[in-house]
Amino acid sequence: MGCSPSTLPNSSSTAGGAGGVGNAPLPPLDANEKDGSLLFCIKLRRSRMRRCSCGAVTLQNQNGDGSTGSATCGDNMMCNQGLLNPLQTKNESDYEKLSTGKKDSIVTVAALGNFTHSVVRRATGTGSTGTSGTSSSGGGRPGHRKSSLALALTPEDDSMDVYQRNLMDLKYPTVLPPNPQLKALLVFHKSDSICEVVTLACQRHQLDVTLVKSKEEALETLHKSYATAQCYHLIIIDARSTKGLDAEHIARTIRHTHGHHLTTIIAVCKKSFFEKDDALIALLDAGVNRCIAETTNLTLCSVELKQILHSIIRPHNVMSTQQALYTALHRLKEVVLITDDVLRIQYANRATERLLNMRLDEIISKPLGDIFVSDLSTISEQGKSIKEFDGILMVRRKNQESIPMHVRVVPVACIGSAPTHLIFNFDIPGGGMDFIATLPQPKEAPRGSLHSVRRCSFDVRSIASDGLRRTSLAKLTSLPLEAPITKIINLLSQVQENCSADEARLIDKVLDFLKREGLYSPQMKEIRTDDPIATDLIGALLTGPSVYSSRRSSNDSIIRTGNSTRTATIVPAKMKANPIIMELLEESLKWDFDIFKLEEITDYHPLLYLGMEMFRRFDVFATLNIDENVCKAWLAVIEAHYHKSNTYHNSTHAADVMQATGAFITQLASKDMVMDRMDEATALIAAAAHDVDHPGRSSAFLCNSNNPLAILYNDLTVLESHHAAITFKLTLGDDKINIFKNLDKETYKSARSTIIDMILATEMTRHFEHLAKFVSVFGNEMEPRELVQSEEETSILMRRMLIKVADVSNPARPMQYCIEWARRIAEEYFMQTDEEKQRHMPIVMPMFDRATCSIPKSQIGFIEYIIQDMMHAWDGFIDMPELITCMQINYSQWKKYDEQGVNTLADIMAKQPPVGNKSSSSK
Numbered sequence: 026m027g028c029s030p031s032t033l034p035n036s037s038s039t040a041g042g043a044g045g046v047g048n049a050p051l052p053p054l055d056a057n058e059k060d061g062s063l064l065f066c067i068k069l070r071r072s073r074m075r076r077c078s079c080g081a082v083t084l085q086n087q088n089g090d091g092s093t094g095s096a097t098c099g100d101n102m103m104c105n106q107g108l109l110n111p112l113q114t115k116n117e118s119d120y121e122k123l124s125t126g127k128k129d130s131i132v133t134v135a136a137l138g139n140f141t142h143s144v145v146r147r148a149t150g151t152g153s154t155g156t157s158g159t160s161s162s163g164g165g166r167p168g169h170r171k172s173s174l175a176l177a178l179t180p181e182d183d184s185m186d187v188y189q190r191n192l193m194d195l196k197y198p199t200v201l202p203p204n205p206q207l208k209a210l211l212v213f214h215k216s217d218s219i220c221e222v223v224t225l226a227c228q229r230h231q232l233d234v235t236l237v238k239s240k241e242e243a244l245e246t247l248h249k250s251y252a253t254a255q256c257y258h259l260i261i262i263d264a265r266s267t268k269g270l271d272a273e274h275i276a277r278t279i280r281h282t283h284g285h286h287l288t289t290i291i292a293v294c295k296k297s298f299f300e301k302d303d304a305l306i307a308l309l310d311a312g313v314n315r316c317i318a319e320t321t322n323l324t325l326c327s328v329e330l331k332q333i334l335h336s337i338i339r340p341h342n343v344m345s346t347q348q349a350l351y352t353a354l355h356r357l358k359e360v361v362l363i364t365d366d367v368l369r370i371q372y373a374n375r376a377t378e379r380l381l382n383m384r385l386d387e388i389i390s391k392p393l394g395d396i397f398v399s400d401l402s403t404i405s406e407q408g409k410s411i412k413e414f415d416g417i418l419m420v421r422r423k424n425q426e427s428i429p430m431h432v433r434v435v436p437v438a439c440i441g442s443a444p445t446h447l448i449f450n451f452d453i454p455g456g457g458m459d460f461i462a463t464l465p466q467p468k469e470a471p472r473g474s475l476h477s478v479r480r481c482s483f484d485v486r487s488i489a490s491d492g493l494r495r496t497s498l499a500k501l502t503s504l505p506l507e508a509p510i511t512k513i514i515n516l517l518s519q520v521q522e523n524c525s526a527d528e529a530r531l532i533d534k535v536l537d538f539l540k541r542e543g544l545y546s547p548q549m550k551e552i553r554t555d556d557p558i559a560t561d562l563i564g565a566l567l568t569g570p571s572v573y574s575s576r577r578s579s580n581d582s583i584i585r586t587g588n589s590t591r592t593a594t595i596v597p598a599k600m601k602a603n604p605i606i607m608e609l610l611e612e613s614l615k616w617d618f619d620i621f622k623l624e625e626i627t628d629y630h631p632l633l634y635l636g637m638e639m640f641r642r643f644d645v646f647a648t649l650n651i652d653e654n655v656c657k658a659w660l661a662v663i664e665a666h667y668h669k670s671n672t673y674h675n676s677t678h679a680a681d682v683m684q685a686t687g688a689f690i691t692q693l694a695s696k697d698m699v700m701d702r703m704d705e706a707t708a709l710i711a712a713a714a715h716d717v718d719h720p721g722r723s724s725a726f727l728c729n730s731n732n733p734l735a736i737l738y739n740d741l742t743v744l745e746s747h748h749a750a751i752t753f754k755l756t757l758g759d760d761k762i763n764i765f766k767n768l769d770k771e772t773y774k775s776a777r778s779t780i781i782d783m784i785l786a787t788e789m790t791r792h793f794e795h796l797a798k799f800v801s802v803f804g805n806e807m808e809p810r811e812l813v814q815s816e817e818e819t820s821i822l823m824r825r826m827l828i829k830v831a832d833v834s835n836p837a838r839p840m841q842y843c844i845e846w847a848r849r850i851a852e853e854y855f856m857q858t859d860e861e862k863q864r865h866m867p868i869v870m871p872m873f874d875r876a877t878c879s880i881p882k883s884q885i886g887f888i889e890y891i892i893q894d895m896m897h898a899w900d901g902f903i904d905m906p907e908l909i910t911c912m913q914i915n916y917s918q919w920k921k922y923d924e925q926g927v928n929t930l931a932d933i934m935a936k937q938p939p940v941g942n943k944s945s946s947s948k
């Protein structure tokens with residue numbers, strides 16, 4: 026069997042393989058799977074792990090006698106042949122019967138993971154495909170190619186002896202790439218001689234060709250083909266003239282169309298085009314895989330096409346099988362760990378989780394040294410050269426004593442260089458879970474009982490140095506403390522050993538939930554979107570920074586400091602009694618207030634002007650018993666600490682949130698749901714300051730870059746904690762701006778607590794928790810005060826929701842403002858991605874790349890997953906139907922843009938009237 030290390034693309038889209046293989050999408054990749062850079066066809070013997078090379082890849086080989094050598098064996102022949110159609114993945118249990126029950130049998134990853142019906146039938150020698158051959162006679166599944174004329178997915182594919190292959194399959198079954206009837210969609214404005222030659226070349230290679238003449242026709246055809254699971258593998262676009270077709274636009278639209286991440290797109294260009302690298306690069310950036318020169322020479326065109334089939338389409342097909350392999354590895358009973366090139370764990374399967382008593386997210390990215398107590402210098406000398414190893418290592422389980430395990434370690438090379446990665450395989454007595462289930466549990470731990478089991482070569486120093494810690498751990502674990510939840514988890518784990526794969530998967534999910542904190546805190550609904558942009562955005566907003574730690578991490582240790590050069594004593598800008606400003610501020614409580622105009626006419630001091638207007642309208646001066654000038658100075662200082670360079674998180678956003686807060690307070694009052702004066706004042710202050718000193722980067726970014734703020738707040742609620750803290754630091758640090766100085770102690774304490782609570786409530790990771798609590802109290806038939814909650818508790822829930830809705834109300838603003846906010850936030854996200862790339866940091870939202878991001882898709886996802894439910898809940902409470910109306914209009918507009926392929930910021934902005942022109946609407 027061959028090993029086929031290859032690079033996994035860093036995108037969940039690979040998993041679907043929809044565009045490339047025309048099959049049902051595979052499940053999305055886990056974070057670690059996404060980042061895994063290796064793919065292995067592995068077979069693991071109970072007693073030995075073997076591996077060999079494919080093609081140019083060199084891997085060391087351990088022969089049966091223990092010697093090492095280079096493996097370029099005939100097993101490689103088995104790597105990529107035959108068929109794997111995920112649609113046919115049914116009969117896993119059949120296959121398990123076939124592959125188990127043999128002592129010292131080869132436990133193939135395929136045997137335990139997805140395996141196809143057709144392969145099973147071939148392997149068992151039953152069924153027509155077994156004897157007629159899957160690719161030569163057409164006796165396989167319907168619609169499959171006839172091999173003598175068709176493209177061979179591997180050089181061996183067409184000529185392989187069918188019987189011999191079946192025997193080989195039986196012995197070394199592998200996961201095989203799909204090999205469907207290939208379909209090509211030709212998008213040519215007119216059927217000229219070039220189009221004819223391309224068509225003939227396609228036909229020469231047995232491609233099923235469809236010709237369309239416009240972008241609309243192309244999209245409709247793709248849409249239909251996706252709906253009927255008959256995807257196109259190759260799309261060839263005529264890019265010779267922009268008059269007929271805008272190839273760049275078409276390519277970009279196709280890339281953003283669901284199911285076409287892996288579709289191969291080729292552009293046919295004029296010869297002269299190859300002298301203009303700008304134009305070529307633009308096409309490639311739009312998602313074209315290759316540009317080819319127009320030709321009327323059929324042979325040339327045919328050769329070009331053949332190369333594309335081999336170098337692009339075939340690898341895409343192979344890639345689509347990677348998920349199957351990972352699934353298989355994941356379910357393997359043997360413990361398998363793979364490290365990356367700096368010896369951090371990049372892959373661990375489920376058995377590893379059990380062995381180490383840790384969750385995958387706790388394992389992935391850990392340095393190897395963290396899970397072994399033993400000295401690892403025999404495997405890696407100062408992290409430089411890595412060596413084969415077969416012996417005993419002390420493994421450190423979470424919260425428990427270390428245990429000795431027999432471990433085999435194999436170094437592998439990825440791209441022909443010296444070996445960089447290590448594969449660890451643990452020899453588990455009895456072959457699997459039973460042993461793991463019997464590992465010493467806290468109470469019954471027969472300490473040291475396993476120590477005599479095997480020949481050992483422990484590193485005495487490491488054990489001694491760790492002794493103290495282990496002794497105290499031992500004391501802890503022997504305490505008669507066992508939470509009921511631990512018992513439940515253990516019982517469920519036992520049940521899992523003897524149940525079907527589907528049941529095991531469900532139990533896995535249950536276990537996952539049980540192991541989480543906050544079992545009774547409402548959480549976000551599962552994100553059910555296939556759209557990677559929405560997944561990226563919502564995932565980044567709703568999950569804490571730990572989620573990113575498993576992504577490729579950075580060796581970047583540059584610490585980004587906050588904007589610490591400003592002093593708190595900034596003299597307030599002189600507010601001019603400008604009649605235009607005054608006139609605009611008359612509208613300041615209306616939902617369609619033009620905040621961008623205010624930004625412009627106040628020369629980027631909207632917070633100062635809007636803030637004073639709000640303070641005046643809600644008589645905050647009297648409530649705080651403070652001079653107007655102190656409030657003015659306070660607003661000026663707060664505004665000065667918003668970063669002008671942020672496109673979104675600047676003082677205009679703060680003013681916008683304050684304006685929404687004012688509008689909500691007014692509406693509440695009109696509904697007789699009056700907030701008291703101090704509640705109004707604190708809500709406005711919280712709104713004004715809620716993002717102060719925002720660095721224009723997310724909390725996850727700060728955590729990933731070891732920013733001092735992330736260190737200070739232990740990666741928890743980093744930005745919001747900072748906004749709240751700096752608000753008070755600035756305010757209390759200078760008497761001239763201390764708006765609280767005349768409050769008595771108790772009132773100040775209560776005001777401070779309210780402001781902090783409101784600012785912290787803007788953190789999105791607890792979005793669903795806040796929303797669910799709000800709905801459970803205010804969405805109830807009963808009066809809130811009849812519920813168990815105290816009045817103070819209900820009022821806290823209301824204030825939190827108020828600032829949350831105000832904070833993300835931009836998708837429910839009139840369309841032209843909504844679009845401008847979308848532009849600003851997208852630009853800020855893009856700048857973060859640019860910086861992450863430049864500093865080689867983990868990319869928090871890879872889809873927010875200015876070259877490829879679809880703004881409409883991001884907004885559709887944001888509205889669907891975050892905004893919609895919240896706006897309905899808030900409207901139900903406050904009765905502001907204009908929020909819902911605006912949101913729905915905006916949503917339809919984003920959908921329209923999406924359908925039209927208006928994706929980039931430039932595309933969208935080109936469709937907008939100038940900002941500030943209220944009367945015009947979007948095209």
Ligand SMILES: Nc1ncnc2c1ncn2[C@@H]1O[C@@H]2COP(=O)(O)O[C@H]2[C@H]1O
Binds near residue numbers: 835
């Ligand atoms: N229109 C939008 N599209 C995408 N994300 C948004 C939009 N508006 C707000 N957000 C995000 O929602 C977050 C709410 O909290 P922040 O203001 O810290 O950061 C905000 C942005 O990250």
